[in-house]
Amino acid sequence: MTNMTNTAQTTQSLVNQDNCQINQISLSEGIDTIEIIHSRCKAIVSLYAGHVLSWQPTSQREVFWLSEATKYAQGSAIRGGIPLCWPWFGPKVGEVNHGFTRTSIWQLADVSSNDDGVSLILTFAGESLAKTWPYRFKLTQTLFFGDVFKQTLKIDNLGEQAFEHSGALHSYFHVSQPEQACVPNLTNIPYYDKLTDSERCTRLIDCRGPKDRVYKSNEALALLDYGFNRKLVISTKGTQDWVLWNPGQEVASSMSDIHPRGEQHFVCLEAGFTKPLTLAAGQSYEVSQKIAIQAI
Numbered sequence: 001m002t003n004m005t006n007t008a009q010t011t012q013s014l015v016n017q018d019n020c021q022i023n024q025i026s027l028s029e030g031i032d033t034i035e036i037i038h039s040r041c042k043a044i045v046s047l048y049a050g051h052v053l054s055w056q057p058t059s060q061r062e063v064f065w066l067s068e069a070t071k072y073a074q075g076s077a078i079r080g081g082i083p084l085c086w087p088w089f090g091p092k093v094g095e096v097n098h099g100f101t102r103t104s105i106w107q108l109a110d111v112s113s114n115d116d117g118v119s120l121i122l123t124f125a126g127e128s129l130a131k132t133w134p135y136r137f138k139l140t141q142t143l144f145f146g147d148v149f150k151q152t153l154k155i156d157n158l159g160e161q162a163f164e165h166s167g168a169l170h171s172y173f174h175v176s177q178p179e180q181a182c183v184p185n186l187t188n189i190p191y192y193d194k195l196t197d198s199e200r201c202t203r204l205i206d207c208r209g210p211k212d213r214v215y216k217s218n219e220a221l222a223l224l225d226y227g228f229n230r231k232l233v234i235s236t237k238g239t240q241d242w243v244l245w246n247p248g249q250e251v252a253s254s255m256s257d258i259h260p261r262g263e264q265h266f267v268c269l270e271a272g273f274t275k276p277l278t279l280a281a282g283q284s285y286e287v288s289q290k291i292a293i294q295a296i
């Protein structure tokens with residue numbers, strides 16, 4: 001968060017209790033963050049992009065990786081945390097990679113806390129926000145930060161025609177080293193390998209990059225980290241696949257928003273529905289993930 005602290009800030013207190021402080025911090029360029037300090041955890045969420053930046057349960061290491069070189073500026077995607085990819089996953093000619101949601105401003109609709117943690121509700125609605133995607137929609141993101149983390153994205157089609165959409169909860173998990181991290185549940189699961197444009201099924205030994213794979217599984221999985229001696233147990237609803245991505249050293253060093261050697265400390269495990277689904281007029285669709293931490 002080093003490059004956030006240099007920008008002009010004003011702070012508004014939203015909750016001020018013995019076990020919980022929640023502040024809304026306005027950075028320059030119209031970017032606001034919600035900072036949570038609770039007896040169970042600390043967390044930061046950006047209203048720009050509706051983006052979780054940080055979650056650190058008390059007595060644990062940070063769970064999400066966030067680039068020290070990312071920009072906090074309108075029009076730029078934030079590198080790290082949990083970008084929300086929607087209404088499409090991946091590239092689209094003439095449009096922003098992974099959809100406009102991650103470069104749009106969200107509203108804070110509700111904040112609440114109890115002894116277990118903090119819940120936030122964020123919303124983002126619009127119509128015709130992309131040349132190739134002229135539909136009317138509302139997104140409602142519900143977040144819970146405590147000993148566990150829960151995230152639900154509800155998508156409402158508010159228009160009068162069906163639309164196609166795809167997306168992902170694109171989590172960047174903080175790991176000791178990709179070489180020390182593995183996901184046993186993905187071993188022997190068939191995947192589409194974006195790097196070779198081929199369907200494959202190989203043993204997954206560790207998470208070192210370059211890897212860019214769409215696994216055909218939506219089963220709960222565990223990201224084991226033998227350097228940090230912890231296991232992140234991730235379960236989902238409403239998704240179709242898991243995307244495993246780490247750019248590797250060569251590609252990362254050409255990306256201006258990844259700090260030097262930054263790729264040595266994250267593994268992206270994205271809860272996705274990467275193949276387009278049809279959402280009828282007036283209908284809604286939900287994707288969610290829950291993350292718990294266990295020692296190994």
Ligand SMILES: O=P(O)(O)OC[C@H]1O[C@@H](O)[C@H](O)[C@@H](O)[C@@H]1O
Pocket residue numbers: 077097098170194212213243245270
């Ligand atoms: O640079 P972006 O748009 O944030 O995308 C990062 C990566 O996101 C992953 O989801 C994709 O599978 C990769 O192909 C892509 O490189």
